[in-house]
Amino acid sequence: MNRDIDNLTISLHNNIKIISEKLNNPSDLIIRHIKIGGNDKHDAALVFLHGITNTEFIQNCIIKPLLEITETVNEDFIEDLAYHTIQSSIVEIILSFDTCIQGLLKGKTLLLLNGHNSAILADTKDWKHRAVEQTNANRSVFGPNQGFNEQLEVNINLLRKIVQSSDLCIEEIKIGTYTKTSIVIIYLKGRVDQKVLVETRNRITSIEVDYIIESRVVEDVIEGKKTIFPLLTNTERPDLVASSLYEGRVAIMTEGTPQSIIVPTLFIQCFQSADEYYMKLGRFTNRLSTFIAFILTILLPGFYLAIEEFHKDWVSPKFSKQLFSNSDTLPSAIMEVLLLLLVLEMIVIASVRVPKDIVITLSLVGAVVFGEAATQAKLIHPISLVIVAITFISNYVITSRGLANPVYTLRTIFIILGYFVGISSMVIGLILLTIYIASLKSVGVPYLAPIIPFHPKEFKDTFYRGNSKKLINSLHAYPHEDEKNNKN
Template sequence: MKNESIVFSKNLSKNIELIKSKLHQSPELSVRTIELVSKRKCALVYLDGIVNTELIREGIINPLFSIRVIDEDFIDTLMSQQIRSESVLEVTSLSDSIDAIVRGKTLILVEGFNSGILVDTAQWEKRPIEQSTRQMNMKGPLIAFSEQLQMNLNVLHNFIQSPNLMVEKKRIGLSSKTDVAIVYLADRVDQKALTDTLGRIDSLDVDYALESRIIDCVLEGNQKTIFPLTFTTELPDETASALYEGRIAVLVNGTPSASIVPCLFVQFFQQPSDYYVKSGNEMRILTFISFFLTTLIPGSFLAIANFHKDWVPNHFHKTFFIQTETLVPVWFEVFLMIFLLQILSYGSFKISKGSIILLSLISTITIGSTAVDAKLVHPMSLIIVGVTFLANTMLTVGNISFTIYHLRYAFLFIGSLFGFTGIGIAFILMIIHLSYLRSVGVPYFAPFIPFNAKEMKDVFIRGNLRKLINSKHTYPHDDKE
């Protein structure tokens, strides 16, 4: 028999045994039995370790001992006059009770009544609001999201103090339910995107959801691409800005970030710091230039070395491409250096802070001047790869960095095998691919394709802040998925 079909009976012992059975006789399950007037028994059921015992004592146990009369309306009287809590709910279903108990609520059952009372007594360990270690603002707020959903919603309410801020909560998972919040501004949100977002989340059928990636997968749909179709951020101010632009933010309990849709490709070039300085145009343009540098420089370097010798003076070509005296070909030098630096960047996030100095020392010996002196790497290859990774540091917003790694390798091999002709064709194919992508029904490459001149005011340069704030964003829609 499924939990949904099981309701409580008037037998207190039977109800307690049902709960113990569904919780697999968990040693954390606590059952506190209290004898009320007329020897009527009452039981408090909760999971030890996730509840506030002082709140249970002051808000539930003490009021129960003050009861003098038990009548047929005792449950209603208990809820309205006795229990001292801001969250009180009557329950008759076993499944609802089990879900509430594992979420830190206390269940009150009384002998002779086939319904119980749920009281919110949860006490979760929380990480205080801190500065993000993965996304940094040059200016502006320093706080970042934490793993607690309610705390993140509290921060957003502080940033957007408006009655139009709407929060729809859902619970995802069959065996273990996870709270998910869909946040938007009712007067600004793109209604078609909102309908699509809610429909996709409702269609999610998984056993559990420990983090937001499963939500991102269902929001992205079945499109085959290396480009992220949801925008991920740890910064509340960036999330608030997206909500003002008519987007939707999805927050998952346990994940210190928000997933924002619809996601546009140009969004990854709009740094939060652009809007906190007097003129953010230099930084915006530098970010676009850095994208092309970090993806195209290695491939362009190999294209010149293999196919376009006449583009550089002869003495430069001999020095950098012919008389290198290195053990491996130029293309393998560049590939190896990029590969090693990628390992270094990944490893710096995975190892302990105490090992960072050791990692830096080893990487300096391995990749630096020692490799050049040993004739393993040409100095020009080292410079090209160094510039590539320096440019990559400008693209830190969202989750575009993993896409850049794939693009860099693709253009590296295309430039090595087919020269600039191949790079040009591959770049055009990438643009065509971007134009076919959709983020919850919105063209990913907008406002370029389809072109919208009004939305270009915040693309290559940051427009006037007052005009940007007072203008409403619009998103094109079509039937392509």
């Protein structure tokens, strides 16, 4: 309550002038002068930004009640206006210019009164946003398909609809020195892992940036260590966020971003999907199939090139001669594989960016050119085409689960190892890869848990989907590094 040059003055004209200057006199700044009170009319002004406020609400719930006031203006007049006259769900009495500016930028309406060094902010925002739509990135055949959008209030609304519990805690933190962006931390009291919550809160509050447009900055800070593997989960699905909260995880939402971040994230989660929990089919096979697809997409091209270069004797002489010895294609085997992977990736990128009407044509042209014309012209060996096709299909089984970046990197590494060194180097590479993954942590939780460290009680939902009733009624426990040290 200290008065200084950053606080409002008793002069209405001076307050309006300072606020206009701080906002750089924008053309959409509306200043509506009115006189309120009984016989002794008092000068007042409503200030708001046109386009982000509900002008009909301002007219009916603020201006109209103000013009009907018959009381005489006194020292407590500001409080009477805030608590009895203005018909807005959120009203606050403020003292500083900075609070005025932040409120106006968030779609609120400011009421200034001459002779008073305090003002009233009323919530009148009317942001334009798209409706709640079906999620695109995390689609499933069964279960709900509603997705988050860019409005933080809408996203919290969707989440509260699923988690109707008084234990649902939502903490708001404003980040940014130039513009303030709201980031919320969401968890279930009594279920959340406290160490994960504290670590997450500390990392978010440590963010020092001028502004935040998208949650990528938040993700980088939460992940901490730079790695190709996803140390957090990004999802558009409210049901997946709700399920994670029940499991003791923490969700982070950023204003303007239609995804939620979930921590901690374990490596085994990359092989789980939402529809597993909505249908009976695939309870024991879905995750196994996904894991096999992951192995195939990173190892199959390198394994094929290793056989072609160093281990032709592993294949029967008849097929070895047909597949390798008599190969008369123009490029070498490694160039064939890399070229095919590159072109197929270009087709995928193009199919996303071109108009929808051209996607089918683009796919057919790509299939005809590389399925028939390239092999007949002996530009590509048929076996190379088959290997790359299996690799590519396997790739898109798991890339929607956050493994796109590690898959591309690891596949390239194993192609180089297989072609230039052989199978033995690929085996060594797999061992080193396992050691590296085991060293990673997601907000302090070992990335390979519950496999490393070994936690058998958590295997009920690891390699297969466990019994739904048992999963719902059991609490998850996450290992931490300090717990391991205490045991030692």
